[in-house]
Amino acid sequence: MRKNIVAGNWKMNKNLQEGVAFAKDLETALAGKTLKCEVVIGTPFVHLASVASATKLAVAAQNCADKASGAYTGEVSAAMVASTGAKYVILGHSERRTYYGETDAILKEKVLLALANGLSPIFCIGETKDEREKNAHFDVVKRQTVEALFNLSSEDFSKIVIAYEPVWAIGTGLTATSEQAQEMHAFIRQTIADKFGKEVADNTSILYGGSANGGNAKELFACPDIDGGLIGGASLDVEKFIPVIEGF
Numbered sequence: 001m002r003k004n005i006v007a008g009n010w011k012m013n014k015n016l017q018e019g020v021a022f023a024k025d026l027e028t029a030l031a032g033k034t035l036k037c038e039v040v041i042g043t044p045f046v047h048l049a050s051v052a053s054a055t056k057l058a059v060a061a062q063n064c065a066d067k068a069s070g071a072y073t074g075e076v077s078a079a080m081v082a083s084t085g086a087k088y089v090i091l092g093h094s095e096r097r098t099y100y101g102e103t104d105a106i107l108k109e110k111v112l113l114a115l116a117n118g119l120s121p122i123f124c125i126g127e128t129k130d131e132r133e134k135n136a137h138f139d140v141v142k143r144q145t146v147e148a149l150f151n152l153s154s155e156d157f158s159k160i161v162i163a164y165e166p167v168w169a170i171g172t173g174l175t176a177t178s179e180q181a182q183e184m185h186a187f188i189r190q191t192i193a194d195k196f197g198k199e200v201a202d203n204t205s206i207l208y209g210g211s212a213n214g215g216n217a218k219e220l221f222a223c224p225d226i227d228g229g230l231i232g233g234a235s236l237d238v239e240k241f242i243p244v245i246e247g248f
């Protein structure tokens with residue numbers, strides 16, 4: 001059965017001490033609550049090991065290298081990420097695609113390395129405003145999925161979590177309507193079913209990301225093909241993150 005997941009993405013925010021304190025505070029605040037989803041914290045690289053040992057909550061890196069090891073100054077490999085205790089790695093975030101030139105071909109390599117090191121990729125896909133206005137959003141999302149993920153075996157694909165994040169909704173306050181999000185999630189699930197079969201598609205967690213918060217999470221998460229969220233801004237404060245987690 002597919003899992004409900006609410007994953008925070010801190011991006012380049014919080015120093016190490018703030019990150020560790022946040023993780024402990026979140027864990028304390030969640031203790032005793034009956035959670036209907038897995039909670040994941042996506043931290044900068046330098047926080048990973050400390051946060052992973054300070055909390056039982058699942059931890060995600062926000063990136064990993066497209067090379068296994070060697071002379072790549074400044075890069076952090078999937079094996080290094082896995083050695084910290086992180087369970088997930090966010091790959092293909094639109095900020096990585098836009099600001100750091102990550103292509104489908106690069107992301108394909110990152111996905112393979114993440115899986116080879118026992119990490120589950122939270123793989124981000126989504127169209128820009130311009131692409132939606134040109135009615136190209138389904139084609140873009142399909143291309144991003146096919147190019148980076150459809151070389152995988154069914155067994156490996158079943159370790160992938162998809163995050164549909166319309167670029168025009170990230171950090172803008174312009175959340176996709178639940179109808180727009182559900183329509184795209186159903187399309188993504190059908191695209192997966194066409195390649196890997198209905199069972200694999202039904203078991204794939206597909207998260208929504210883009211200005212999700214405590215005010216809209218419940219409506220989004222009630223949609224049949226939305227299995228949780230990738231949360232940026234609203235994951236930076238415990239008081240704002242908990243209502244999203246409680247959207248389930």
Ligand code: PEP
Pocket residue numbers: 009165169170171172173209210211212230231232233234
């Ligand atoms: C994100 O960065 O993945 C994201 C969805 O950000 P925000 O929630 O701030 O739109």
